[in-house]
Amino acid sequence: MTLDRTNAMRWGTGVLAVTMLAGGGGYWLGQKGGPATTETGSAQSGRKILYWYDPMVPAEHYDNPNSLSSMGMKTVPKYADDAPMGDAMPGVSVDPAARQNLGMRVVAAEMGALPSALTVTGTIDFNQRDVAIVQARSGGFVTRVYARAPGDVIGAGAPIADLQLPEWGGAQTEFLAVKRLGKPELTAAARQRLRLMGMSDALIGEVERTGRTNGTVTIRSPIAGVIQSLDARQGVTLGAGQTLAQVSGIGTVWLNAAVPEAQAGIVRVGQSASATLTAFPGESFAGRVSAMLPAAQADSRTLTARIELANRGGRLRPGMFAAVALGSEGGQALLVPSEAVIRTGARTLVMLALADGRYRPAEVRTGREGGGKTEVLAGLAAGEKLVASGQFLLDSEASLTGIAARPIGGGK
Template identity: 30%
Template structure:
């Protein structure tokens, strides 16, 4: 018989041994699981174990944690190298997951907050709001010429992410929309904004800013080219104005004594008068007394011997008449009459028309009062106004062609006689007076006129006005550099004559440029990499 005590000891040892064996197996299993977990974690940031893909000028590896994306918090790890395998630091990296819109539910976005954790390693957390498919877009750029896009298929509950598209590493840098250059895609397709086909942008175009437009497309969109030329150049200056009197040919009739009007011959405004014709007659007691004194002095001088003393008396008496406002013609007329006249005539001092009449027959007048104004219309002025930017081009003596509103088609020649040395405070313009001949009487004061002056610059470097595209303060011209390529060139322009523009800088004589179809080229390409020039 077996001893019961020995049997119990044997069962106890077996039980303890089994427990120890179980604990050892458990610890080994836990250790293996932890090692696998750490190994997986290290794999996410280890360059040796990551799957890199070629994308443009970069090598890029993308992974997510957990490996099976889940609703809630997730992490993305992006590793960036150059073609030589060196880590790329300081890149701009973005990662966004998007669940497309479904029915009334709008699209949802999950953007990662990316930070560079080590040289060439970029990490960030993102949150998926609900289960489903979340296509992932990754964008990496160091500058405008080094920019790539990658797209991945990602979904919750499905292990890993699958690369769908990436910027090719060949000559094409990316594809963009001609109307929306902010759209950049790694693959051909259509613009998500306007639906237009995306066009490729090559790396050569990124560096030079040129675009390729073959002959077939040029004919389709109406592109024409021409040469930069050097030719005589004049700038037209168009001025609006009005015909007015020549102020140097105005005459005012006034007297230096009080009196009354007798006969009035210049009896209405606008009446033409000739030099020496009677305008009116006047009566004045003081003038009558002076006439008698003068005629008596002249009579005594004729009866006696003519000496210096008598001639001096005649001259003094004649001078008194002139001081009273009579001219030599009136005094000579008085001598011919031989006696004092109650009513003395006044004669027209020049040819012209009566532009102002302030008297009527029989009316009294006061000394110094303006009785008539006479204007000589054989020469007239055109008063125009020039803006301050045109003033440096205008000089006295310049010839101008003039057109009038009431005589369409006919042109007259005028000459710049004076430019005001000051500007109008409110209009910021200066008055420019032109003189025009009117011996035929065809022109009339008050008519509106358009004067065109031409400032001669001599020979200048010229391009057609339509060849220049305006972008803010910049001026862009497409230069044909051969082999179907058009390169945008920033130019500095000068004056324009509405057909040609002066080129100050940026082009040379003989350069071929696009003269028509510029806007269509710009609309299709937006100068691609040349956007900086706009």
């Protein structure tokens, strides 16, 4: 009886060992879900094994199930019926356990607005369209200079210098003489001559009202801003048209942003922009691209995007450094996660998630990128599902089994 018990124990141990061996190969990539991955299981299922391989290193092939790959992983079988045949839907199959082990994540292509991804640097500059040149309209000399210097911030109408203009005095004397003739036509012509010489209506009215000439004129700034240059000095003799001062307005400023040449194509006139400066932490200044300058900087290979910013209170000073985020145009686009895009150099692919756990590469044409999203211009439709994690392994498996990528424009 003891012998029989011993034989029974040995028989049970053998069965247990066979059972463990049969259940050890239950994981494989690219299979349709079926029997265990042993040679016996394959024979029973009628499926032909081509070779054994490691899904992480699909280029390595082995001739027995007990092989270990170069990465030290146990190999799994590659079945002959995994490859697409006839009119069957092409694709790589992965069972649920394998999907979980690979950490595969499936997302859907969806319509949305592409957030900004282009952040560049720039510097504040004067608005060169807001410049006033103060000149002497007639020859004369400077009798007084007000307390001004280059770099001073002045308001509109601020006095700069007093000029004595003998030519103005002579013209005003002639005007008074014509006025005494009592001929309105001649008086109007003489008044227009004074205007053409640069006299203001207020000065002409004062001469007409008092009957006295006034050849001294106060030159004032026509705009508020910063004095860039000042050539008026007391006692200096001036010729007609000589520049006394140049004033740059500061109501608006230009932000010149350096855009890399490779990304200049996505920047357009009218596009929104937001600037942040270290001088004003936590505050942003909004503007729009007013121009893309035609010349590129040869040393940095950048183009200049000119952005016009409102300068309330004159806080933005020329020369300040800014970080510029160029916003999107706000249009809707078909977006996919950037990590789901496979760029091979010759083409761009995504891995489609088909029915019944099958996956197939699809060729796409991409556009802009931003915020972890990529715009798909062609090759994909809204709502189609694709793999965002683990797609590179599936793409390698598809290449090994000869599964063709779905071309742009559809088709098989």
